[in-house]
Amino acid sequence: MTLQPIMPLWAIAAVFTPIVGLLVYLIIIVYRHDRRKWTWLRRLFLVVLTVISTLGVSVPGKTYATGNSLLDVYFLFDQSYSAKALDYDGGKERLEGMRHDVKAVANSLVGADFNLILFDSVASAPLPKTSDISALETVLNTTVIRQTESTISAPIQLTEQMLRRDYEKKPHRGRIVFYFGDGEQTADKPVESFERLKPFISGGAILGYGTESGGKMHDKYWGTKLQIREFIPDNTAKDSFPLPDAISKINETNLRNIGKQVGLQYFHRTKPDKISDITKKIEITKVIERSTDSDYYDSLTWLIAPFMIVLSAIDVWTFYTSGVNVKKLREVNDEESTI
Template sequence: MTFQPFAPLPALAITAVLVLALFGWAAFRDLKSPATSRGEKITWGRRAAILVLTLFVATGPSVLEERSEVAYINLDVYFVVDRTGSMAAEDYDGNKPRLTGVRNDMTTLMADFSGARFSIISFDSTASRQMPLTTDTRALSGWITNLNQEITYYSAGSSLDRVREELSMALRQGATRNPDNQRIVYLFTDGENTTDTERLSFAPLAQYVDGGAVLGYGTSDGGRMKTYDPSGYGNSKEYITDWNSGDPAISVADANEITALGNELGVPSTLMDAPTDLSAYSDGFNPELITSEGRRLVTVPQLILWPFTAVIMGLLLWELTWQTRRAARKVG
């Protein structure tokens, strides 16, 4: 037999000591008299049995059982998505926004790694983990479908430093919790960096990365970007303006930055201005091969509560019957 406590052991132990101490004091107070009847002794014995069994159930008595289950795929895929305003630049596949390519490529990669776990980290003015590692592809598809650039009013320019720490944290947590899993990172960006400071290197993250790619979007000629305001108060058909010239701002993809990011992470990189076959960036990670066995035996604890709870219920009914008769005698 093993145990799966319903509360942390220290808290359970402290609670048990306090409850047993109070119970012992109450029992001693009622039973210390030499005139204590046999019925009262039986009553306190019954109550003691209820208390001990309840505390025992709280420890989660279990037996270990072997079960056959489908082995999970030990492959974690991280999608890191640039949502800054520049990703709305209309220089992908003609005059489509760069995010159009991102949506299509995320959908393709999700299908390529069917059965893997996926996580989404996005960054704009801030970085956040939009979705923890999950196999829920419906939720993933919903996020991809609704992917848009950040709200223009809150835009603070482009900086890859914003996502570095969030990605580092996610990868380190994944490596700690599932050290045998393989981790693949796909960074979707145009490489643009509008800050004056030199960005931090992504090289320290490479130790946690087993594959993936830096997928760049846009052209060296650049494209205009429409504003985005989901509230409906702004005009999302207007183009973002260059504050210096007053003309529509132009975002140019930074091919050198995309290459540098790939080198630092130890993964290939590419700059795309049209739909591209991504098979070269997913080869070698066949989820069916990464799963070593189709099924596996696992040992899981199975709670066995019903025998003890049945006894507790019987004792409680006995206590209720006794209390009812006692009250009736007092009334009579």
């Protein structure tokens, strides 16, 4: 048994101590003269029951896990053209595996708030923070893959801004980051370090897609009347004619470095295995700074309520009958005065 007071104990004491004291004083007075002592005892008992109800006498009830509702999840999703490379799960596009895994992670963390950050040479957040998984899936399914350079560190600045904003608003929430990409840097610029994200991250994973042998990428007009060639050309092979097909290869060194910089484990994804093998390694209870469980208590006020109702009804009836008696007495006095 425990107490779950509806107001601070000092407030309960401040409100009810004078009332109880006054009733006790009145009972002592009327007891000496034997007048209406049971009425005042009944009222004292009603006040005591009211005090007990405000103290919230309860017994422990069920415990409900609410950890996911205290999570902010950030999906960093590589939408550069290499996502269309055909070396995932026996010749499918990497994009298919990346979409599958984002959805699987989201479904394993139902109740969390999701943030989607798309990047190629620049980064964007096309979806406001949401716990609606269907909205997340809709954006992923309609993602446009642009034929542009790939900068694997493009999402750093935007992600840091979002992480910092959420940390400053609600520091008690857990923040986990999932990076989906192939680690291939095609832009002629140095790769920036992800280390500045580490202070804000509580967990997550780096997920890599592609193979060492690599895969070709269908031309954006492939399968249409505008098709010129089946696969995009390798524009770096300027001495070759015709240009050979471009090959995109996974760069696991870059992906592992990202993992080391932010303190997250790297996983190579070659087929749609169960994502639970990855999410299970993220101990949500350690990610969130406060308890992930909500303890509920069953109040015992319902046991007291019938007595309070009966005592209140008796008092109401007493006041009513007293008023009727006073009225009758006045009528009698008026009749006598007219005689």
